[in-house]
Amino acid sequence: MRSILSLFNRPRAARDLPGATKRTMAAIVVLLTAGCASVPVAPFQAFSQSLVELNQGSDKALADLVPLSENRFKRELAAELEEGAGEGEEESLLESMQIATDPSTPFTLKAAPLFLKMEQFKMGVNQVTGSLVTYSQLLLQLADPELLSQETFDDLATDLNAHAFNAMSTMNTDPSEQAQSDVALFSQLAIAATQAYLQSERKDDLIDAIEANQAGVANLAKEMQRAVVIIAQATVNEYMADYLVLARKVIVKSTRERAIDELISLNRNHIRQIKTLHALHQAYGKIPAAHAELAKAVAEPKRELSTIINVMETGKRLQAGYDQALAANKAESAQAKADRASAQADALEAEAEAAALRSATANLAAVHARIEADADPDNEDKERVAKELEEAAKALKEEAEKKKASARELRAAADIVQQRADEIKKRLIGAP
Amino acid sequence: MIPADSKEELIQGLLVTKQRANILEVRLLLRGETGEEAKKVAEKSKALTRQIDKLLGQVMDEWQGQAAKIIKDIKTANAALQRSITNIRKKVQTAQNIVKAIGLIDEVITIAKGLTSI
Numbered sequence: 001m002r003s004i005l006s007l008f009n010r011p012r013a014a015r016d017l018p019g020a021t022k023r024t025m026a027a028i029v030v031l032l033t034a035g036c037a038s039v040p041v042a043p044f045q046a047f048s049q050s051l052v053e054l055n056q057g058s059d060k061a062l063a064d065l066v067p068l069s070e071n072r073f074k075r076e077l078a079a080e081l082e083e084g085a086g087e088g089e090e091e092s093l094l095e096s097m098q099i100a101t102d103p104s105t106p107f108t109l110k111a112a113p114l115f116l117k118m119e120q121f122k123m124g125v126n127q128v129t130g131s132l133v134t135y136s137q138l139l140l141q142l143a144d145p146e147l148l149s150q151e152t153f154d155d156l157a158t159d160l161n162a163h164a165f166n167a168m169s170t171m172n173t174d175p176s177e178q179a180q181s182d183v184a185l186f187s188q189l190a191i192a193a194t195q196a197y198l199q200s201e202r203k204d205d206l207i208d209a210i211e212a213n214q215a216g217v218a219n220l221a222k223e224m225q226r227a228v229v230i231i232a233q234a235t236v237n238e239y240m241a242d243y244l245v246l247a248r249k250v251i252v253k254s255t256r257e258r259a260i261d262e263l264i265s266l267n268r269n270h271i272r273q274i275k276t277l278h279a280l281h282q283a284y285g286k287i288p289a290a291h292a293e294l295a296k297a298v299a300e301p302k303r304e305l306s307t308i309i310n311v312m313e314t315g316k317r318l319q320a321g322y323d324q325a326l327a328a329n330k331a332e333s334a335q336a337k338a339d340r341a342s343a344q345a346d347a348l349e350a351e352a353e354a355a356a357l358r359s360a361t362a363n364l365a366a367v368h369a370r371i372e373a374d375a376d377p378d379n380e381d382k383e384r385v386a387k388e389l390e391e392a393a394k395a396l397k398e399e400a401e402k403k404k405a406s407a408r409e410l411r412a413a414a415d416i417v418q419q420r421a422d423e424i425k426k427r428l429i430g431a432p
Numbered sequence: 433m434i435p436a437d438s439k440e441e442l443i444q445g446l447l448v449t450k451q452r453a454n455i456l457e458v459r460l461l462l463r464g465e466t467g468e469e470a471k472k473v474a475e476k477s478k479a480l481t482r483q484i485d486k487l488l489g490q491v492m493d494e495w496q497g498q499a500a501k502i503i504k505d506i507k508t509a510n511a512a513l514q515r516s517i518t519n520i521r522k523k524v525q526t527a528q529n530i531v532k533a534i535g536l537i538d539e540v541i542t543i544a545k546g547l548t549s550i
Contacts, residue, residue: 076478114485121492124499131506138513147520152528160531163538194527198520205516213509220502223495226440230491233443237484240447244454244477251461 039203043297044143047290048136050283050311055129057280058224061231062122064273068238069115075245118234125227132220135213139294142206153195161187203298210295218288228281232274239270262335286311338421341414348407355400362393439491446484453477 077093099116102108112120141147161184246266249259289307366389373379373386453473460470 112489114489117489117492121496124492124496127503128499128506131503131510135506135510135513138510138517141517142513142520147517148524152524156527156531160534163531163535166538166542191527194523198523201523202516202520205513205520209509209513209516212512213506216502216505216509220506223498223502227495229440230488230495233440233447234488236447237450237481237488240450240454241481244457247454247458248461251458 038145038148038199038301039143039206040297040301041140041143041145043294044136044140047294047311048133048140050290051129051133051136051287054224054280054283054287054311055126055133057276057283058125058129058228058231059122061228061235061273061277061280062118062125065231065234065238066115066118066122068242069118069234072238072241073113073115114234121227121230125224128220128224128227132217135217139206139209142202142209143298148195148198148202153191156194157188157191160191206298207295210291210298214288214292214295217291221284221287224284224287225281228277228284232277232281235270235273235277239266242266258339283311334421334424338414338418341410341417345407345411345414348403348410352400352403352407355396355403359393359396359400362389362396366390366393439487439494443484443487443491446480446487450477450480450484453480 073093077097080093093113096113099112164187243263243266246259246263249255250263286307290311293307366386369382369386369389373382376382453476457470457473457477460473
């Protein structure tokens with residue numbers, strides 16, 4: 001009502017109108033605009049904000065999942081190349097890396113590894129949620145007071161009044177007070193009627209849009225719930241694969257200690273991911289009711305909007321949960337990199353030790369042959385054998401030293417990677 | 433072709449089987465059963481994971497096919513909303529133009545009045 005009454009304060013000619021005239025005008029304007037109260041913008045803002053947060057939630061869930069699946073693929077491919085494909089496998093993982101094409105068109109992407117399919121799926125999910133966010137933002141624009149700004153209409157009333165009053169003054173050299181009031185009233189009523197008409201049209205458009213799209217939004221929310229189920233299943237799938245790798249390490253004494261810590265961290269992270277996905281699933285389930293509430297909010301601006309508020313709160317909780325989960329995943333990924341570097345250093349150290357053993361054995365044989373040759377200086381065969389063994393021992397020693405140096409360098413690099421992983425873990429999840 | 437919902441149910445069932453296979457392998461390893469039995473379970477578990485991966489890939493593909501239709505519907509709704517916004521903006525602009533036009537007429541009248549009084 002403040003906005004309607006403000007019409008009376010601004011026009012220059014109306015400023016000094018008698019009290020009775022102002023009261024009459026107020027009554028007419030109130031009657032004219034009755035039932036055309038402005039559209040409440042807050043529910044549209046809350047709805048749009050909730051969708052942005054849910055969009056980020058599903059996007060982050062998949063952003064976490066893709067690298068986990070990619071790492072598993074790399075691990076399984078390496079193991080398959082070492083151990084061979086399992087019994088009854090139709091194709092090797094290496095074969096599955098080749099993205100198949102269709103006989104009829106080059107534009108299909110068939111049978112790609114799961115992590116690549118997940119990337120495509122992530123884009124699809126993003127497009128769906130993105131289009132819903134755009135929809136909510138357009139609803140917001142239509143509800144936004146800026147669209148029918150009060151200032152615009154105040155200025156229009158002022159300008160119209162000034163022009164009409166000038167015209168009247170030009171035509172009539174001695175305008176009476178009553179004539180001035182009539183001109184002011186005409187300007188204000190004309191603009192108030194325009195505003196009321198547009199306000200009503202805006203409300204009708206909003207209610208029509210919400211009602212026309214209710215089924216579509218419900219359908220979209222259902223599909224998003226399905227997408228969240230697929231994400232959750234893919235998450236469980238990755239968790240189970242990672243669990244088994246760590247469980248095997250826990251059983252082996254030499255890798256036990258670190259594996260137990262990693263298993264605890266894996267479980268913690270998995271619980272968080274599943275809980276947040278569950279919340280995301282529930283929040284998408286509430287979207288149709290929240291959307292329907294918007295139409296009620298337009299019709300009854302004072303109505304309480306429990307579903308929209310509920311969805312918004314879930315969105316905020318999800319945001320916080322995903323930030324934590326993302327940090328945990330980054331830490332896990334850093335540790336996985338450090339583990340790989342450490343495993344490579346372990347392997348090279350073992351190779352260096354084996355080479356050192358071979359060198360020591362060859363050296364022993366060479367020393368033995370030298371003693372035999374020296375004891376029998378006229379025996380050329382013994383001299384030849386001793387020389388050959390000495391040369392072989394020398395070559396093996398050089399090889400062992402090279403491997404030892406490489407192993408030392410790789411170990412130093414692995415230590416740096418571990419150090420960085422520890423720093424990342426400390427920074428992200430406060431790990432000791 | 434299995435409907436999408438059934439595929440998701442199937443995946444859920446396979447995940448539960450995979451979980452049991454994991455438990456079995458761990459039990460065999462904990463009992464100190466060397467190699468063969470645990471290895472056999474691990475092989476089956478690996479095959480199960482491949483199957484789950486394939487099904488997950490399929491439901492993701494199918495979902496995207498469904499999503500394309502939804503995106504089309506929402507884009508149509510968005511275009512209609514954009515038209516409503518533009519329409520209202522145009523009407524506000526029209527009101528402003530009318531007031532401007534009245535102002536111009538007002539000027540013309542003032543000039544005409546001036547000329548007639550000479």
